[in-house]
Amino acid sequence: MSLLLGLFLKLSAFSLIAFGGINALLPSLLNLSVYQEHWVDLQTFADYFAIAQAAPGPNFMTVTLIGWHVGGVLGALLATFAIAWPSSILVYLVQRQILGISNEGKKKAIQYAAAALAIGLVLSSAWQIALQINHSYAAYGLTLLTICLTVFTRWHPLYLIVLGAVIGSMGLI
Amino acid sequence: MSGFGGVLPWARRTLVEQDKVLSSEEFSAILGICQIVPGPNILNLAVCIGSRLCGAKGAFAAALGLTIGPICIVMLLAVLYQHYSNLESVQGLLRGISAVGVGLIASTGIKMLCDEFRYPVMLLVVVITVIAASYFHLGLGWVVLIVSPMALFLGFRKALK
Numbered sequence: 001m002s003l004l005l006g007l008f009l010k011l012s013a014f015s016l017i018a019f020g021g022i023n024a025l026l027p028s029l030l031n032l033s034v035y036q037e038h039w040v041d042l043q044t045f046a047d048y049f050a051i052a053q054a055a056p057g058p059n060f061m062t063v064t065l066i067g068w069h070v071g072g073v074l075g076a077l078l079a080t081f082a083i084a085w086p087s088s089i090l091v092y093l094v095q096r097q098i099l100g101i102s103n104e105g106k107k108k109a110i111q112y113a114a115a116a117l118a119i120g121l122v123l124s125s126a127w128q129i130a131l132q133i134n135h136s137y138a139a140y141g142l143t144l145l146t147i148c149l150t151v152f153t154r155w156h157p158l159y160l161i162v163l164g165a166v167i168g169s170m171g172l173i
Numbered sequence: 174m175s176g177f178g179g180v181l182p183w184a185r186r187t188l189v190e191q192d193k194v195l196s197s198e199e200f201s202a203i204l205g206i207c208q209i210v211p212g213p214n215i216l217n218l219a220v221c222i223g224s225r226l227c228g229a230k231g232a233f234a235a236a237l238g239l240t241i242g243p244i245c246i247v248m249l250l251a252v253l254y255q256h257y258s259n260l261e262s263v264q265g266l267l268r269g270i271s272a273v274g275v276g277l278i279a280s281t282g283i284k285m286l287c288d289e290f291r292y293p294v295m296l297l298v299v300v301i302t303v304i305a306a307s308y309f310h311l312g313l314g315w316v317v318l319i320v321s322p323m324a325l326f327l328g329f330r331k332a333l334k
Contacts, residue, residue, distance in 0.1 A: 015212050016212070023278045051254060055247045084216050088236055109331070111208075120302025124303045
């Protein structure tokens with residue numbers, strides 16, 4: 001029981017600092033669940049990350065899967081709820097205030113600041129996660145290929161995930 | 174449920190273009206807020222739009238509606254994973270997908286980064302954030318605390334331009 005309570009409290013705290021969304025949170029999540037709390041091992045974390053990427057729906061499913069690993073269906077629901085409730089209540093409370101700021105400049109300033117912070121966090125997240133879960137040059141190659149294809153073409157991400165799955169299951173990664 | 178690779182474009186199409194419950198400007202304004210506030214962006218969006226339409230009950234319903242289907246699917250996948258994760262091909266498949274997944278996250282950041290070149294001083298915030306998080310391995314909370322005053326300061330400068 002105390003395991004589930006710890007899961008709930010730690011993930012709830014993450015919710016309020018996750019600027020840039022769950023993608024920015026991934027390295028902290030990895031650190032907490034693999035190295036600090038030993039909820040899952042690194043390979044399982046990487047696999048859950050992959051499953052969450054391939055599944056439809058919001059990208060916080062990595063959290064759901066870690067919860068599932070710790071405490072079954074109850075753990076999954078608890079983890080998802082934990083990552084969701086603090087920020088949801090925050091946004092519910094502040095949306096009116098922000099929409100109500102009549103000073104256009106102030107509104108813009110906050111938006112610019114948050115955007116820059118989010119970009120930095122998302123980029124360093126990608127970097128740190130890559131270092132943890134890519135184990136071969138081929139994997140880094142595939143990551144770079146994905147970046148090039150998404151930046152320079154308008155391919156749907158699903159095609160890229162299928163591409164990764166095919167290359168991976170042939171044992172090339 | 175049909176939110177492969179992110180729910181956002183799909184949400185916009187349904188809410189703005191088909192059901193016309195929001196105007197395009199309203200959608201953009203709400204999206205702007207949801208990206209400021211920490212937490213899962215798409216869930217924030219659901220809460221904002223749900224509460225706009227039906228108050229607190231709407232917010233709750235929207236958040237629940239968005240998550241319940243995907244949670245069921247992902248748990249189904251987790252059960253499959255438990256049974257087949259020892260297969261060589263499944264391990265490879267997941268390695269392939271996670272390599273692509275990292276690339277997708279990086280390119281989200283890179284695409285957003287391109288917008289910042291219109292006010293290059295702001296790149297300083299991005300660089301410091303990356304160094305603090307990746308080189309000094311500071312926790313997310315610390316990075317946010319250290320960088321946000323500077324980000325706000327430059328944000329005001331940029332807005333005044």
